[in-house]
Amino acid sequence: MKAITNYSYGGPEVLTYSDIETPIPVGREVLIDIHATAINPLDWHVMRGTPYFMRLMTGILRPKKFNVLGADISGKVIEIGSEVTQFEVGDEVFGDIFNFGLGGLAEYACVSEEALVHKPANLSFEAAAAVPVAALTAWHGLRKFGTEKWGKKVLINGASGGVGTFAVQIANSCRAHVTGVCSTRNVELVRSIGADHVIDYTQNDLAENEEEYDLILDAVGNLSLRDYKNLLAPGGHCAVVGFGGMEHLIKVGLFGGRRIKMVDFKANQEDLLKIKELLETGIISSVIDRTYPLAEAREAMIYLETSRARGKVIITNKK
Structure with a gap:
């Protein structure tokens, strides 16, 4: 599958559009065909390895785990592990996968079902990815x-x-x-x-x-x-x-x-379901500034780092 990888710390120049192996879900994992991903300041901090205390988690000299960025995803479930109970193949979902290793800047992501909830029917994949x-x-x-x-x-x-x-x-x-x-x-x-x-x-x-x-x-x-x-x-x-x-x-x-x-918290389904209710009732909605194809994630990150984005910057995998 295609993915945006970074195997060293630095600016957007370290991001590479690469071919990597498509993951296989096991246990409570689901494989998501990613339609859209939002990038966040969180991503550029992980990309640059700053502030430096973050490297205690991500790797001191180079990334040891987060070599594919992207916490916010939305897409369709295309395969499930043997212990999955909340989703079926074909379900449209969205969620924050930071605590499960990131990986949203790719065509597919394999993540625990605990990171996801069903996407509101009234939201596009891009609007849903902007949320978590x-x-x-x-x-x-x-x-x-x-x-x-x-x-x-x-x-x-x-x-x-x-x-x-x-x-x-x-x-x-x-x-x-x-x-x-x-x-x-x-x-x-x-x-x-x-x-x-x-x-x-x-x-x-x-x-x-x-x-x-x-x-x-x-x-x-x-x-x-x-x-x-x-x-x-x-x-x-x-x-x-x-x-x-x-x-x-x-x-x-x-x-x-x-x-x-x-503000310090760990994303969880309970809170995301509350946000989902606000989205479904129209109390809140996504504000999207720009959308880039996956291959142009480097340009998207350059723009995000200007801190001039109005709302969210979205990476899309689908035309």
Whole structure:
């Protein structure tokens, strides 16, 4: 089968369009004919091996496991292992396969049935692939750190990105007053998906904003500890997404703060089924910026690393 492989750390230049062996499912594994895959900042961190502590998991000098990137997949089940109980051949599925070794940038993936759920009938394969990592991250960031804050003020920093677009919609569905932060070209997009107020960071300094928020979801990680403290209302919470927030967590620990935390979770079927319900009822939907064929995954990664994508970047295997 065709796949995008990387056997060394580095930029998109290490990605190669290659022929590798098609896997065979055993036990509770299913073989998926992948129709679409979404790429995430997670993929470029694994690709580059940064931050360096990640290499304790992926390999110190070169990748030892994740030589095919891609966590978000959607496609059809074409073969099942002998112990599979949840799916049959022909089922359309989607899921986050990070905890099962990645492998989405390929024509086929062999993964445990525990990583997947049935694809909503009202979604295309591309729209479904855009969901798992970003929507689950937004879900956990909002629900885990701000459950008691619904109906109050929520700030989404990076509201036009993959996580941000889902976060705006989820927070809006919970009747929060949502403020999104983005650049000028994305103001109307963020407003169209449910933000009550939009701050254009190219025109306004967020650090000088006098509003206070009950919950901040920082999907960029570019704010300082002082920014968080100034923007949070008394008793407020801040959920920081991605590795950009690591330095803040260290500072918070040193200062004894407890309101700022990283969004850390393990994808599971229960949470993905909740997201599926939101998709089926139209409460949330995918925002897709660009779609690339599998052979052009390197170009897709170059674009993703610009951090200018509106919503998700999708790799498709089907014409």
